Amino acid sequence: MKHTVVPLQAPSAVLPPLPSGSQVIDNDHIAAVFDEVADLLDIEDANPFRIRAYRNAARTLRALTFDVAKTLSRGEALPKLTGIGVDLAGKINEIVTTGDCSLRQRLRSTLPPGLVGLLSIAGLGPRRVKNLYHDLGIETAQQLCLAAQQGRIRHLPGFGERMEARLLSAAQKGIGKDRRLPLALVEPMARRLTEYLQQIPGVEQATTAGSLRRMRDTVGDIDILVVAAPSVDVTTQFISHPDISTVLVKGHARASVMLNSGMQVDVRIVEPAVYGAALVYFTGSKAHNIAIRQRAQKLGLKLNEYGVFRAKNRLASTTEVSVYQALGLPWITPELREDRGEVAAALAGHLPGLIELTDLKGDLHAHTHASDGGNSLEEMALAAQGAGLEYLAITDHSQSLRVAHGLGVEQLLKQIDQIDALNSRLQGMTLLKGIEVDILEDGNLDLPDDILGRLDLVVGAVHSHFGLTLRQQTQRLLRAMDHRYFTILAHPLCRLINERDPLNLDLPAIIKAAAQRGCCLELNAQPPRMDLFDLQCQYAKDEGVLISVNSDAHRTADFANLRYGVAQARRGWLEKHNVINTRSLTELKAWLVIKSPTTFRG
DNA sequence: GCCGTTTTCGGCCCGACTGTTTTCAGTCG
Numbered sequence: 001m002k003h004t005v006v007p008l009q010a011p012s013a014v015l016p017p018l019p020s021g022s023q024v025i026d027n028d029h030i031a032a033v034f035d036e037v038a039d040l041l042d043i044e045d046a047n048p049f050r051i052r053a054y055r056n057a058a059r060t061l062r063a064l065t066f067d068v069a070k071t072l073s074r075g076e077a078l079p080k081l082t083g084i085g086v087d088l089a090g091k092i093n094e095i096v097t098t099g100d101c102s103l104r105q106r107l108r109s110t111l112p113p114g115l116v117g118l119l120s121i122a123g124l125g126p127r128r129v130k131n132l133y134h135d136l137g138i139e140t141a142q143q144l145c146l147a148a149q150q151g152r153i154r155h156l157p158g159f160g161e162r163m164e165a166r167l168l169s170a171a172q173k174g175i176g177k178d179r180r181l182p183l184a185l186v187e188p189m190a191r192r193l194t195e196y197l198q199q200i201p202g203v204e205q206a207t208t209a210g211s212l213r214r215m216r217d218t219v220g221d222i223d224i225l226v227v228a229a230p231s232v233d234v235t236t237q238f239i240s241h242p243d244i245s246t247v248l249v250k251g252h253a254r255a256s257v258m259l260n261s262g263m264q265v266d267v268r269i270v271e272p273a274v275y276g277a278a279l280v281y282f283t284g285s286k287a288h289n290i291a292i293r294q295r296a297q298k299l300g301l302k303l304n305e306y307g308v309f310r311a312k313n314r315l316a317s318t319t320e321v322s323v324y325q326a327l328g329l330p331w332i333t334p335e336l337r338e339d340r341g342e343v344a345a346a347l348a349g350h351l352p353g354l355i356e357l358t359d360l361k362g363d364l365h366a367h368t369h370a371s372d373g374g375n376s377l378e379e380m381a382l383a384a385q386g387a388g389l390e391y392l393a394i395t396d397h398s399q400s401l402r403v404a405h406g407l408g409v410e411q412l413l414k415q416i417d418q419i420d421a422l423n424s425r426l427q428g429m430t431l432l433k434g435i436e437v438d439i440l441e442d443g444n445l446d447l448p449d450d451i452l453g454r455l456d457l458v459v460g461a462v463h464s465h466f467g468l469t470l471r472q473q474t475q476r477l478l479r480a481m482d483h484r485y486f487t488i489l490a491h492p493l494c495r496l497i498n499e500r501d502p503l504n505l506d507l508p509a510i511i512k513a514a515a516q517r518g519c520c521l522e523l524n525a526q527p528p529r530m531d532l533f534d535l536q537c538q539y540a541k542d543e544g545v546l547i548s549v550n551s552d553a554h555r556t557a558d559f560a561n562l563r564y565g566v567a568q569a570r571r572g573w574l575e576k577h578n579v580i581n582t583r584s585l586t587e588l589k590a591w592l593v594i595k596s597p598t599t600f601r602g
Numbered sequence: 603g604c605c606g607t608t609t610t611c612g613g614c615c616c617g618a619c620t621g622t623t624t625t626c627a628g629t630c631g
Binding site: 047048049050051052053054056057082083084085086087088122123124125126127128157158159160162163166210221223249250251252253254256266268281282284286289290292293294296297298302303304305306 | 603604605607613614615616617618619620621622623627628629630631
């Protein structure tokens with residue numbers, strides 16, 4: 001089909017209300033429909049560029065910092081979105097209106113939707129999935145296992161005995177492409193491997209790349225770039241590492257292995273002369289790589305992991321800076337390399353001056369052994385000071401959270417006196433009096449006003465009733481934030497990576513409310529939390545909401561987690577002035593006084 | 603299906619490795 005290019009328009013009439021029930025037509029939902037369409041088209045062997053268009057659109061939707069369905073339902077026009085033309089805009093409209101699109105229904109009528117699940121088995125792509133379905137009727141992983149055990153797969157064209165065994169193993173072990181672990185859990189594994197690689201004779205350097213280097217909150221596999229002369233056989237020595245359980249791929253320039261922990265590791269070996277280009281390539285993200293390759297194309301250049309080329313002449317390759325420079329761009333920090341506008345910003349000279357760990361002057365969320373922490377007030381104060389901070393808010397749990405020995409009124413009053421006494425002794429460190437007060441099911445706070453009013457700040461958090469509906473949960477938080485002493489909403493989504501899904505929450509409404517009320521949102525730096533997400537930080541920034549990057553420390557060692565919080569903040573494009581706890585104690589006190597004129601007694 | 607300083611056609615990011623093949627398709631990053 002041929003189309004003229006016009007801006008994406010909202011429908012002329014206001015859309016009917018969203019489908020009732022629990023289904024939420026958010027950007028992720030629309031993206032998921034597009035991804036499934038892409039997978040099914042792929043299996044159908046459709047035009048690969050058409051397939052890519054659906055994948056690109058899904059990626060674009062996930063990266064938006066506003067809600068498409070809400071914008072359309074207000075009758076507003078969406079801005080022109082990269083990679084979304086007339087046809088896909090129409091499908092977005094259809095999905096928002098009906099919850100589905102007719103193309104997906106048509107594809108599902110000819111191809112079982114279960115086939116999409118087969119794509120997640122290592123070694124299976126669209127061609128093989130299609131052949132397995134057409135020739136053997138295989139639609140599920142169970143059917144795949146059975147057919148492999150019966151030796152029926154080896155006879156298909158393009159398969160064979162080894163492929164059959166590999167697929168059986170992958171399907172049985174559930175070796176997929178989706179397992180992601182918290183960054184902090186993966187870092188030590190990666191460190192052991194890079195140190196091992198570095199001591200192999202002839203290896204000049206071993207560097208982590210991929211999402212680990214981009215400091216994503218979760219990591220799906222460990223990517224390591226090794227610099228060595230071509231004569232050095234790195235991969236043979238690498239695969240003898242004791243942490244490795246399975247070798248998936250081994251060549252001279254590349255190896256992929258599975259660790260005993262289940263984490264996949266990809267090692268790539270390059271010569272010193274191409275280190276910069278290889279590091280750019282191997283750091284990704286894939287989307288960023290595509291974006292800068294398109295930039296190269298526009299300049300009549302070619303970019304790959306060996307350098308930037310004009311015809312066969314290599315213009316740059318030794319350092320990342322030189323590679324970006326050859327593309328007419330300043331160096332882009334890895335945390336921003338997600339194709340979320342960083343290339344355009346770099347071109348325009350508008351890259352943000354991102355927050356650094358050393359910008360943090362304090363931490364506004366920490367516990368002591370008065371509730372569920374492991375250390376005393378003084379130990380926490382000194383540890384915070386040792387981490388380079390000048391103030392620390394003590395925010396133990398409140399009485400409802402019995403499992404964490406939450407503080408009642410009397411205990412909190414006692415702690416206030418203890419903090420006053422300790423502050424008179426501390427030098428260069430000030431403790432602030434706070435509480436992590438439970439937000440009850442109805443949105444009320446867990447302690448009476450007259451007590452909360454005696455604190456320097458009030459950090460509110462949800463620790464129960466995670467399963468409320470979107471409307472109930474949103475109303476609950478909005479009501480809590482209406483409270484006159486409410487300062488910071490802690491871990492707003494309450495997700496625990498791989499353990500608990502984010503709350504069913506209208507986060508844009510919460511962010512807008514925070515902007516109106518002058519509340520902060522927390523970016524909780526506990527590795528299993530990392531809450532808010534990077535994109536949501538960016539959205540909050542756009543809406544003028546201040547973020548507090550907090551450790552939620554329960555023991556003295558936890559202040560080290562602040563670096564993960566700062567990394568996530570950087571991924572969310574946050575600058576120093578977007579983060580409340582970069583302010584000096586004096587500035588923070590002024591802000592708290594303005595916010596709640598009667599509270600601060602410092 | 604999208605897009606345009608080469609704009610309504612014709613291109614769309616690029617290379618390593620595997621397994622099955624006998625020169626390459628498929629998968630993956």
